[in-house]
Amino acid sequence: MTLSVVVYNLAAYSTLFARLQAYDLIKTLLPGLFSESLFSTALAFAIVGAALIIETFVSMLLFTRAAKASLIVQKTVDRDRVFAGNFVTVTVRIINKSRSPIPVAEVYDAIPDSMDLALGDNYAVLAIPPHGSVEFSYVLYAPVRGKYKIGPTDIIIRDRAALFSVKRTVESYVEVLVYPPYEDVAKIELSLRRSKSGFLSGVHQSLAIGTGMDFVGLRKFYPGDDPRFIDRKAYARYNELMVKEFTTERDMRIYLLIDSSFTMGIGEERNTKLDYAIRAAMVLMRIAEKSKDFVGIGAYQERPVFLYKAKAPHRIKMKVLEDLALLQPRGVPNLDNMVRRLFALDRRFDGVFIISDLEGNIHNTIQGIKRLLARRTHVIVIAPFTPYFEPYEDLGELGKYLAESYSYKYRLNRIEAERRIRELGVPVITVGPKDFMKEFVKALVALKRSAALKRLRI
Numbered sequence: 001m002t003l004s005v006v007v008y009n010l011a012a013y014s015t016l017f018a019r020l021q022a023y024d025l026i027k028t029l030l031p032g033l034f035s036e037s038l039f040s041t042a043l044a045f046a047i048v049g050a051a052l053i054i055e056t057f058v059s060m061l062l063f064t065r066a067a068k069a070s071l072i073v074q075k076t077v078d079r080d081r082v083f084a085g086n087f088v089t090v091t092v093r094i095i096n097k098s099r100s101p102i103p104v105a106e107v108y109d110a111i112p113d114s115m116d117l118a119l120g121d122n123y124a125v126l127a128i129p130p131h132g133s134v135e136f137s138y139v140l141y142a143p144v145r146g147k148y149k150i151g152p153t154d155i156i157i158r159d160r161a162a163l164f165s166v167k168r169t170v171e172s173y174v175e176v177l178v179y180p181p182y183e184d185v186a187k188i189e190l191s192l193r194r195s196k197s198g199f200l201s202g203v204h205q206s207l208a209i210g211t212g213m214d215f216v217g218l219r220k221f222y223p224g225d226d227p228r229f230i231d232r233k234a235y236a237r238y239n240e241l242m243v244k245e246f247t248t249e250r251d252m253r254i255y256l257l258i259d260s261s262f263t264m265g266i267g268e269e270r271n272t273k274l275d276y277a278i279r280a281a282m283v284l285m286r287i288a289e290k291s292k293d294f295v296g297i298g299a300y301q302e303r304p305v306f307l308y309k310a311k312a313p314h315r316i317k318m319k320v321l322e323d324l325a326l327l328q329p330r331g332v333p334n335l336d337n338m339v340r341r342l343f344a345l346d347r348r349f350d351g352v353f354i355i356s357d358l359e360g361n362i363h364n365t366i367q368g369i370k371r372l373l374a375r376r377t378h379v380i381v382i383a384p385f386t387p388y389f390e391p392y393e394d395l396g397e398l399g400k401y402l403a404e405s406y407s408y409k410y411r412l413n414r415i416e417a418e419r420r421i422r423e424l425g426v427p428v429i430t431v432g433p434k435d436f437m438k439e440f441v442k443a444l445v446a447l448k449r450s451a452a453l454k455r456l457r458i
Contacts, residue, residue, distance in 0.1 A: 090150055107123065114142075151171070179325050230242065259354070265328075277355040336368040353440075
């Protein structure tokens, strides 16, 4: 092996000397060796060859020591949890724990495909001193939600003459959790600031027997009412049991159930139906936080993926954000299984939002809605319409024709699914990318108002 390396390097140096006209240089320095005789010329080249062989062995010896150097890669980020659309600064530090210097180290730090390099380079050429360290940094742009690993780190060690090299892969990783984008929440907050009273105010009052500050009136006593709040004077006057009613403030308990089946992943990159549903969940949490309501959020496929009991948003916010960041479209939906899980978790709630494209088994969806209605729950279905989310601009003529044919068949199935749900008295709101958030907020206001009126028994 050593002989082959020497022969290879002799050939390389011969080419180098030929380009630099080294022959003329040596001839000038040692004129006595370069006479007209063939022996003198051969002797000169023998001296040059010997020098090259010595240099090769010296370089190989030094490189062998450097290649055995103990290297440690430490990787840090300025923050390991960010919202989509923000930046992450990555710092890579390489520590040489040996006594041998590393003259040339080419370092390449692998980054996820879903992240973009915003500033600097994830590649550097460094010289690492013995018992020393060097570092470099770069900035990544995180446009897509999810959990990502940055790494591993590849290090190519070379000698100064670039004759030898060895590659190492250091399994050094750092994880970054990217939450869903905050832009829609920011728009809602701006709307709330512009409104003096807030567009969700005035819909929380409900009647409660014997509690509250403002007296409303009397009503008949029904089995199950607390007898302590019977009005004796009214009983003496009308000869009938009557109870007092007051207005009181009561928190709304609203659930959002997200269909995360495979078809919800249809759409442009970073703007699929599921992405919009996740943004709606973030908007709901922010509005509930402002209006002091309780909110519960869940996602379902064939089985429930996760479900959080309705609480004050600040108590479940970070856990929900983490689950939403990791949520991926898979499998088929089954709303009935999700509703069963909801009933086992919570017995009292005022309204339920369902975000689904209605492309799964409609029988399971109908069964789930019927169970909710049996509890006298107000239900609203937000239904993303798949053709609105599919980009047709890049398709050819044949592709557009096939897409239109699919769209026609899909519309027929969709109309039938909507008809069966509306027969139950449940509104179905068809949305696309442009009006998703607008229609969702309008439906939220309508749901809160309907739930409040139901409490008032109007």
